[in-house]
Amino acid sequence: MSADAAFDLILRNARLAAEAAPVDIGIRQGRIAALGSLGHATAPVSVDAAGRAVLPGFVDTHVHLDKACLLGRCGHNQNNAKGGGDLSAAIRAVSELKRGFTEDDVYARGARVLEKAIVKGTTRMRTHVEIDPRIGLRSFAAIKQLKQDYAWAIDLQICAFPQEGLTNDPGTEELLVAALKDGADLLGGCPYTDSAPHEQIARLFRLARHFDVDLDFHLDFDLDPSWRHLDEVCRQTIAQGWQGRVAIGHVTKLSALPPEDFTATAKLLADSGVALTVLPATDLYLTGRNVSHNIPRGLTLAHRLVQQGVTCSIATNNVLNPFTPFGDASLLRMANFYANVAQVDPGDFTACLDMVTHLPARLMKLSDYGIAVGNPADLVVLEAVSPGDALAELAEPCMVFKAGRQTVQRDAARILRG
Numbered sequence: 494m495s496a497d498a499a500f501d502l503i504l505r506n507a508r509l510a511a512e513a514a515p516v517d518i519g520i521r522q523g524r525i526a527a528l529g530s531l532g533h534a535t536a537p538v539s540v541d542a543a544g545r546a547v548l549p550g551f552v553d554t555h556v557h558l559d560k561a562c563l564l565g566r567c568g569h570n571q572n573n574a575k576g577g578g579d580l581s582a583a584i585r586a587v588s589e590l591k592r593g594f595t596e597d598d599v600y601a602r603g604a605r606v607l608e609k610a611i612v613k614g615t616t617r618m619r620t621h622v623e624i625d626p627r628i629g630l631r632s633f634a635a636i637k638q639l640k641q642d643y644a645w646a647i648d649l650q651i652c653a654f655p656q657e658g659l660t661n662d663p664g665t666e667e668l669l670v671a672a673l674k675d676g677a678d679l680l681g682g683c684p685y686t687d688s689a690p691h692e693q694i695a696r697l698f699r700l701a702r703h704f705d706v707d708l709d710f711h712l713d714f715d716l717d718p719s720w721r722h723l724d725e726v727c728r729q730t731i732a733q734g735w736q737g738r739v740a741i742g743h744v745t746k747l748s749a750l751p752p753e754d755f756t757a758t759a760k761l762l763a764d765s766g767v768a769l770t771v772l773p774a775t776d777l778y779l780t781g782r783n784v785s786h787n788i789p790r791g792l793t794l795a796h797r798l799v800q801q802g803v804t805c806s807i808a809t810n811n812v813l814n815p816f817t818p819f820g821d822a823s824l825l826r827m828a829n830f831y832a833n834v835a836q837v838d839p840g841d842f843t844a845c846l847d848m849v850t851h852l853p854a855r856l857m858k859l860s861d862y863g864i865a866v867g868n869p870a871d872l873v874v875l876e877a878v879s880p881g882d883a884l885a886e887l888a889e890p891c892m893v894f895k896a897g898r899q900t901v902q903r904d905a906a907r908i909l910r911g
């Protein structure tokens with residue numbers, strides 16, 4: 494920063510909302526230092542957003558970097574042959590492949606996904622990493638290295654979790670403890686693969702209290718509303734005083750509830766301070782596999798839960814593996830996909846954007862998030878005139894900034910007329 498410059502960088506003509514005039518964003522030492530009209534202010538670098546939509550960097554609360562990019566390995570074909578492509582077949586396929594994962598392999602596949610996410614404007618991410626006696630701490634070690642090596646572009650939170658059960662998988666709890674002592678930021682759970690689901694939930698709450706960490710469960714991932722683990726998680730959350738520190742992911746069962754039960758469940762989640770993440774790509778790909786026609790969507794209507802006071806996020810989950818053989822790690826695409834499948838009206842498009850920005854930031858307790866003076870300058874400039882248009886048109890991010898430093902530049906496609 495030169496001595497007479499007020500800022501290190503000014504991003505000019507940034508449109509923060511459809512109805513608002515563009516503003517200038519002055520950045521100093523990585524943080525937003527001023528917002529408004531900075532006409533005569535000086536900075537060594539000045540970038541013109543030219544009235545394009547600018548959002549805070551996207552926040553992905555649920556990504557599996559360790560098991561991404563497995564398409565083409567034998568497990569995926571086995572998945573479809575053995576199990577009809579459902580959830581248990583995907584878990585089985587990855588369980589077999591996992592034994593062969595090396596640290597370098599996990600690092601390379603995770604880096605590929607992180608770079609996709611960075612290009613698409615994600616600046617903060619929670620990644621779930623599988624911990625059990627088959628993989629040991631190899632994936633965890635690779636993810637820790639990725640967290641360090643990509644800190645220039647993205648903040649990674651590491652959630653250690655037992656994908657294949659806890660009480661039924663001896664040695665897993667000791668490994669989770671080792672991960673928590675060695676840099677895991679929080680603890681995940683997956684009661685539906687455990688032979689004693691409530692015991693798993695209880696043990697995870699005990700560990701969370703002991704290590705003073707948050708919890709994030711994979712939960713209720715089918716379409717049978719006759720039973721669920723959600724009530725036990727909410728009960729324990731209140732009993733342990735962990736309100737605001739617990740999230741649950743998938744929860745596709747809620748898509749099978751009639752309206753009055755859905756409303757009652759929303760109240761329970763809001764009252765318990767339990768947040769919910771939908772994972773549209775996986776939820777749609779894996780559920781309803783036993784149905785031949787009129788296939789249910791299997792996507793919980795998160796924007797309706799938000800209207801009732803629940804903190805909800807839309808997240809990526811899996812990329813190019815047996816759980817989801819698609820993926821570019823774009824949260825804007827996921828929000829667009831959600832809006833399409835959930836039949837969201839254009840007036841609520843910005844509410845869908847909230848579920849890939851401010852609400853996941855709240856879920857992850859990121860108190861320094863958003864376009865406001867004092868926060869890190871994590872910004873994405875989209876090729877659209879308003880945030881709602883960006884969602885509708887699946888606009889490309891043309892510039893991304895992490896802590897005030899530009900990390901991505903994408904030049905617009907040009908038509909070469911004949």
Ligand SMILES: [Zn+2]
Nearest residue numbers: 557621711810
């Ligand atoms: Zn997951």
